[in-house]
Each structure stands twice: as structure tokens, then as C-alpha cells.
Amino acid sequence: MKLKRKIEVAVISDVHLGTYGCHAKQLLTYLNSIQPKKLVLNGDIIDIWQFSKRYFPKSHLRVIKKIIDMASDGVEVIYVTGNHDEMLRKFSDTTIGNISIVDKVVLELDGKKAWIFHGDVFDVSIQNAKWLAKLGGYGYDLLILLNRFINWCLERFGKEKYSLSKRIKNSVKSAVKYINDFEEVASELAIENRYDYVICGHIHQPKMLLKENKHGKTMYLNSGDWVENFTALEYQFKRWKIYNYNHDKLSAFFADEDIKGMEDVELKDLIAAITINKPL
Numbered sequence: 001m002k003l004k005r006k007i008e009v010a011v012i013s014d015v016h017l018g019t020y021g022c023h024a025k026q027l028l029t030y031l032n033s034i035q036p037k038k039l040v041l042n043g044d045i046i047d048i049w050q051f052s053k054r055y056f057p058k059s060h061l062r063v064i065k066k067i068i069d070m071a072s073d074g075v076e077v078i079y080v081t082g083n084h085d086e087m088l089r090k091f092s093d094t095t096i097g098n099i100s101i102v103d104k105v106v107l108e109l110d111g112k113k114a115w116i117f118h119g120d121v122f123d124v125s126i127q128n129a130k131w132l133a134k135l136g137g138y139g140y141d142l143l144i145l146l147n148r149f150i151n152w153c154l155e156r157f158g159k160e161k162y163s164l165s166k167r168i169k170n171s172v173k174s175a176v177k178y179i180n181d182f183e184e185v186a187s188e189l190a191i192e193n194r195y196d197y198v199i200c201g202h203i204h205q206p207k208m209l210l211k212e213n214k215h216g217k218t219m220y221l222n223s224g225d226w227v228e229n230f231t232a233l234e235y236q237f238k239r240w241k242i243y244n245y246n247h248d249k250l251s252a253f254f255a256d257e258d259i260k261g262m263e264d265v266e267l268k269d270l271i272a273a274i275t276i277n278k279p280l
């Protein structure tokens with residue numbers, strides 16, 4: 001029997017498969033509990049930056065298999081590229097069956113427009129991003145190239161690439177400022193371009209905020225990550241919500257055939273997932 005939670009759109013990001021921080025089993029349990037029409041993978045799903053052949057456990061492979069299975073069962077999978085999987089940007093605008101690879105996407109949801117992109121285009125300079133992104137889609141592509149070029153230079157001079165974890169190492173204060181600026185700039189651009197929702201990942205901060213300025217309003221959403229927060233965004237009944245694996249029970253969840261076939265997933269994890277309801 002398959003009884004899964006039906007949702008219109010599910011958005012996950014920053015899974016970082018192939019790294020020690022990734023919580024693939026929890027993600028697998030979550031993916032097994034839902035039946036979305038569309039699944040948006042909003043960047044940094046496979047961590048190709050930090051990829052090493054020595055570390056790619058079975059549970060990580062199962063996540064990939066699960067996503068492919070979902071696609072062959074009719075789920076429209078949209079893979080939006082991030083910075084840790086920027087190698088996939090070579091294949092942007094490719095579609096294979098139900099899976100498409102893009103750098104950004106706009107979804108129409110009940111007459112409203114949702115603008116979805118990973119968010120690493122703001123890395124090098126939020127100020128540059130602000131005026132470049134005003135060029136619309138063209139500006140976004142330029143920003144990706146600019147980021148790539150600067151990271152290429154940094155690497156050539158033996159320096160680390162631009163990343164949020166580097167910022168946090170430098171100072172928590174600068175990381176907090178970066179997160180605020182990120183949310184602010186993303187929302188401003190969305191209002192300017194008349195998007196009702198702007199949906200990012202990248203900064204690992206799950207959020208749902210109504211942003212307003214004199215030109216209009218938008219809803220800023222961030223899907224968080226599967227390293228620390230275990231969160232997803234779900235759109236159903238004409239509204240968005242943040243799904244939090246640690247706090248929300250997996251409703252209408254049954255250990256179905258998919259899970260029986262995945263013998264390494266421990267039953268106690270599954271039971272814990274549906275029974276434990278930790279307070280915040």
C-alpha cells in the first residue's frame with residue numbers, strides 16, 4: 001500500500017551528498033513520505049567541490065536512486081544548479097525524461113509567480129549582484145560567470161573559493177550580515193521583477209518571510225539544508241510551509257515497498273521519524 005502525503009511542489013536544497021555532513025537517511029525517509037507533483041532540487045545536492053571517491057556511502061547513492069525513481073514514477077524533477085554542483089551548469093537547460101537541469105526557474109502557482117534559484121550569485125559582491133541582476137535573466141548568467149571567474153582566480157593563486165563556511169570562519173558577525181543582505185537583496189530584486197515568491201537555498205537558513213517596500217511586496221523563502229536543519233519547502237492548498245523533519249511528524253507515512261527494498265535503512269530510524277516530536 002502506498003499512502004504518501006500529496007503535495008504540489010516540494011523544494012529541497014543543500015543536501016551535500018558526498019560529504020560527511022550530509023544526512024542522507026533522514027532525507028530518504030522524508031522523500032519516501034511524500035508524493036509531490038514537482039520536486040525542485042535547489043542546488044548543492046551533490047557536492048562535486050568536495051567530492052572524493054573514498055566517501056560516497058550507499059545511503060547517499062540511494063537518495064540519487066530515489067530521485068530517479070520518483071522521476072520515472074511521473075514526478076517532474078527540476079534540478080537547479082548551485083555552486084557546489086556548478087559542474088552541472090554545463091548541462092543547463094538539458095532535459096532527460098522528467099528531469100531537467102536549469103540555473104533558475106519560474107513556476108506559475110495558482111496565478112502567482114515563484115522565482116527559484118540557488119543564491120550563490122550573491123557571493124562575490126552583493127552590491128554588484130544588485131545592479132547586475134537588474135538586467136534580468138541575462139544579468140543572472142553574467143553573475144554566474146563572474147563568480148566562476150573569481151573563484152578560478154582564487155584557486156590559481158592558491159586561495160580558497162568564496163563560500164559561506166569561509167565567511168563564518170572569518171567572523172560570525174560578517175556571516176550574519178551576509179545572511180541579512182542576502183535575504184534583503186533577493187527580496188528587493190523579486191519585488192522589482194514582480195515575482196510573488198523568491199525561493200533560494202545556499203545560506204542554510206530555512207525561512208519564510210513577507211517582505212515589503214514602497215514598490216511592492218514578495219514572500220522570501222529559503223529551503224534550508226540537510227546538513228543541520230533537515231528542512232524542505234512544501235506548496236499545497238495555495239500556500240507555502242516549511243517542513244521541518246525534526247519537529248513535524250511524517251503524516252500518512254507507511255513503510256512501503258520502496259523502503260523495504262532499502263535494507264540498510266534501519267527500522268528504528270523510521271519509527272523514530274514518525275513518533276518523536278521534539279520540542280524546539
Ligand SMILES: [Mn+2]
Binds near residue numbers: 043044082083118202
Ligand atoms: Mn551553495
